[in-house]
Amino acid sequence: MALQSLDIARRSATTTPPPTVRETTEVAKLIDVSTCIGCKACQAACMEWNDIRDEVGSCSGVFDNPVDLTAKSWTVMRFAEVEEKGNLQWLIRKDGCMHCADPGCLKSCPAPGAIIQYANGIVDFHQENCIGCGYCITGCPFNIPRMSQADNKAYKCTLCSDRVAVGQAPACAKACPTGAIQFGSKEQMKDYADMRIGDLKSRGYDKAGLYDPQGVGGTHVMYVLHHADRPELYRGLPSDPSISPLVSLWKGFAKPLATLSMAAIALGTLFHYVTMGPNEVSKELEDEMEKEDA
Amino acid sequence: MIRNPKDLARYTAQERANHWAVGISFILLALSGLAFFHPAFYPLTQLFGGGVWARILHPFIGLLMAASYLVIFLRFRTLNVMTDVDREWISRAGEMMAGDDHNMPEQGKYNGGQKAMFWAMSLSMLLLFVSGILLWRAYFGFPVNAVRLGAVIHAATAAVMIGMIMVHIYAATWVKGTVRAMWYGTVTRAWAKQHHRAWYRQVTGKS
Numbered sequence: 027m028a029l030q031s032l033d034i035a036r037r038s039a040t041t042t043p044p045p046t047v048r049e050t051t052e053v054a055k056l057i058d059v060s061t062c063i064g065c066k067a068c069q070a071a072c073m074e075w076n077d078i079r080d081e082v083g084s085c086s087g088v089f090d091n092p093v094d095l096t097a098k099s100w101t102v103m104r105f106a107e108v109e110e111k112g113n114l115q116w117l118i119r120k121d122g123c124m125h126c127a128d129p130g131c132l133k134s135c136p137a138p139g140a141i142i143q144y145a146n147g148i149v150d151f152h153q154e155n156c157i158g159c160g161y162c163i164t165g166c167p168f169n170i171p172r173m174s175q176a177d178n179k180a181y182k183c184t185l186c187s188d189r190v191a192v193g194q195a196p197a198c199a200k201a202c203p204t205g206a207i208q209f210g211s212k213e214q215m216k217d218y219a220d221m222r223i224g225d226l227k228s229r230g231y232d233k234a235g236l237y238d239p240q241g242v243g244g245t246h247v248m249y250v251l252h253h254a255d256r257p258e259l260y261r262g263l264p265s266d267p268s269i270s271p272l273v274s275l276w277k278g279f280a281k282p283l284a285t286l287s288m289a290a291i292a293l294g295t296l297f298h299y300v301t302m303g304p305n306e307v308s309k310e311l312e313d314e315m316e317k318e319d320a
Numbered sequence: 321m322i323r324n325p326k327d328l329a330r331y332t333a334q335e336r337a338n339h340w341a342v343g344i345s346f347i348l349l350a351l352s353g354l355a356f357f358h359p360a361f362y363p364l365t366q367l368f369g370g371g372v373w374a375r376i377l378h379p380f381i382g383l384l385m386a387a388s389y390l391v392i393f394l395r396f397r398t399l400n401v402m403t404d405v406d407r408e409w410i411s412r413a414g415e416m417m418a419g420d421d422h423n424m425p426e427q428g429k430y431n432g433g434q435k436a437m438f439w440a441m442s443l444s445m446l447l448l449f450v451s452g453i454l455l456w457r458a459y460f461g462f463p464v465n466a467v468r469l470g471a472v473i474h475a476a477t478a479a480v481m482i483g484m485i486m487v488h489i490y491a492a493t494w495v496k497g498t499v500r501a502m503w504y505g506t507v508t509r510a511w512a513k514q515h516h517r518a519w520y521r522q523v524t525g526k527s
Binding site for chain 1: 374467492
């Protein structure tokens with residue numbers, strides 16, 4: 027969404043720096059999985075604030091509804107039933123964009139200004155510049171962006187950049203009845219997480235911890251997990267996500283290498299021509315043919 | 321250029337049309353594809369009516385190129401079988417580039433360099449087609465790791481292919497009297513005797 031009043035830190039397919047003089051505080055959303063009750067108020071608030079109404083789906087046999095992120099469902103609760111040592115744990119994770127400090131989507135995007143990273147850390151899609159190639163999906167280590175079948179544009183959670191721009195918390199955080207979704211500066215959220223982790227450890231969750239994966243430079247949506255040593259338990263949350271080396275090669279090293287190689291061939295052929303001269307048919311052979319015809 | 325009835329026919333009208341169907345689609349694909357590859361080339365999307373149109377059109381033009389090249393491949397594959405003479409020609413291509421082609425081994429309709437280019441282009445076309453299908457999100461949804469691999473292969477092969485086509489165009493420009501074979505199908509006898517002597521003997525029956 028383009029109506030924004032936030033400072034820009036990075037812009038897709040742009041090779042020069044954006045205006046960087048103003049300094050703003052990094053924000054973050056903290057999702058405390060241990061206090062989430064799976065009520066889906068966050069999903070409803072997201073739909074309400076962003077004016078998105080997904081198709082009514084069908085029950086897949088579990089609580090997940092809708093069953094996956096879509097272009098019109100920017101956040102979904104994912105329910106995992108984990109049975110260990112005779113205990114059943116119901117792990118509920120609110121899935122959506124993690125707002126990486128090093129966003130694979132932005133790195134992959136070929137359309138200038140279609141993906142923006144604000145100075146406060148929010149990664150936002152500006153659909154009016156989106157060309158619908160889906161490279162963001164290819165680049166994302168968390169499988170978040172979704173292409174709309176209606177307009178062929180990619181969509182995902184904006185972290186309510188429009189609300190944050192005017193000093194409001196994201197709609198999901200506002201709606202959460204248990205305080206499982208907190209919003210504030212990234213520092214504040216880390217402090218809050220420490221408090222929660224201390225509490226969890228005192229209750230016997232000695233592997234409790236913060237999910238702020240450094241492989242993507244840290245994220246601006248973080249989780250407090252009771253089993254931080256095994257994030258995969260939470261419906262496949264990647265344990266050490268990073269931008270795929272294939273994507274880094276494709277949108278990193280290959281770009282200057284290929285561009286310079288092509289320029290070198292173009293210039294090489296030009297200078298070959300002007301230094302060696304054209305390869306003409308020899309006068310001798312032309313005379314021979316003329317004689318033949320005479 | 322004066323056209324002489326004794327000029328030698330090198331390409332039929334169908335072959336020329338086939339070649340240019342590949343050529344035009346390649347140029348359009350290179351221009352639109354580069355735009356998605358590096359931001360420096362993004363303004364090229366304006367030639368196609370903007371970024372969205374470039375994204376929509378690129379794969380369809382790709383299908384056109386793949387189909388036209390398949391016909392080229394079937395037409396010319398037997399003429400491009402590599403022989404020992406071709407390998408010798410390639411190993412001595414430096415002499416020719418340095419401006420001295422007097423000692424180059426005698427060549428048939430295609431020289432070793434042209435044949436190598438033919439096979440390299442055929443392989444590139446296959447790679448571009450397969451990886452391009454992986455990337456075509458409007459109609460296909462492959463696993464993300466396959467798409468990532470496809471993206472690398474598509475970009476790398478395309479860059480190599482653009483380089484090869486630049487060499488291909490340059491070779492035709494540098495060797496005077498060549499391009500006309502692709503415009504109206506004939507070459508002079510002197511040209512043929514100089515550059516493709518075995519072919520010259522074959523089509524004229526002379527020594």
